[in-house]
Amino acid sequence: MMKPVIKCNRISIPSAQESLLDVDVFIEGILRGFGADESAVANIAISVSELVNNAILHGNKSASDKVVTVTISKSNDCVEICVTDQGSGFDPSNIENPTDDANLMKEVGRGIFIVRSLMDGVEIEASDRGTTVIVTKCIQ
Amino acid sequence: MIVLEPRGKIMGGPDATLLHDKLYEFIQQGRTKVVIDLSRIEWMNSTGLGILIQGYTTLRNSDGQLKLAKVTDKIQSLLTITKLVSVFDAYDTVEDAIASFN
Numbered sequence: 001m002m003k004p005v006i007k008c009n010r011i012s013i014p015s016a017q018e019s020l021l022d023v024d025v026f027i028e029g030i031l032r033g034f035g036a037d038e039s040a041v042a043n044i045a046i047s048v049s050e051l052v053n054n055a056i057l058h059g060n061k062s063a064s065d066k067v068v069t070v071t072i073s074k075s076n077d078c079v080e081i082c083v084t085d086q087g088s089g090f091d092p093s094n095i096e097n098p099t100d101d102a103n104l105m106k107e108v109g110r111g112i113f114i115v116r117s118l119m120d121g122v123e124i125e126a127s128d129r130g131t132t133v134i135v136t137k138c139i140q
Numbered sequence: 141m142i143v144l145e146p147r148g149k150i151m152g153g154p155d156a157t158l159l160h161d162k163l164y165e166f167i168q169q170g171r172t173k174v175v176i177d178l179s180r181i182e183w184m185n186s187t188g189l190g191i192l193i194q195g196y197t198t199l200r201n202s203d204g205q206l207k208l209a210k211v212t213d214k215i216q217s218l219l220t221i222t223k224l225v226s227v228f229d230a231y232d233t234v235e236d237a238i239a240s241f242n
Contacts, residue, residue: 017153024151042183042214049151049185099223107194110186110222117221 001064010071013052015060015085023052023070027081034074036139043118044079044137050111051083051133059085059131077140078120083133089126141173141241142166143209143234147180150188159188163195172204175237179210189224196228205229209237 004022005012011026013019027048031041052068060066066086073080096103098110116122121136144166146159166174174195181188196206208230211219219225231237 020151020153021155024149039214045149046151046183046185046218053152053185053187104223104227105193105197107190108186110189114186114218114221 012067012069015056015062015066030072040139047115047118050115055085059087078138080136086130089131092124142171143175145177149182150184152187156187160191172202173241175207175209177209177234183214207237209234
């Protein structure tokens, strides 16, 4: 299995959940360098873990020849993070509301909902060549 | 009666597997009254919430119960956002959670 590759503000990982911790260490370290407080660090780290989980499991379907790439940048006190997979894309309008009575006791299906709740902005760019989710959070 | 004290972050990798496996190890032993002390969990994502729901459902189907204790502000916030706050019994202390079984 390939090892995580870090270059400047970008980390690329294999499609394996064992690499989630590598992404978390990378993202939290940069966020603290940006001056984010611990609550913001946790909210962003939770959101990134959701997106990377989705990219590994639903985007790349854990394929060993596909990678997930995470980039992070800061502009005007706001952090932007992009999570990109190499899957075949998905239709975000098909995401069900996990707080509906019919979905409340389901074990899965809360990831994007939680990301939308914790972050200031969420954009999903899906195509048949992969999906990129761009999230933003102002930290000051 | 079992009290689990998971630590760290639950995000979906080996961390999640460990909590899931420990929970089911006890259930299979017939120990169906479980308290999870969440005070040492830095944060969890939807994978962690899914494990809690799975444990809650499995225990309920086995005539058991899952109770939460010492829920941190961060996890409480997630439970509120997802409306799972209406599902779980949560207590300020482990002792209160244990007493609630009686």
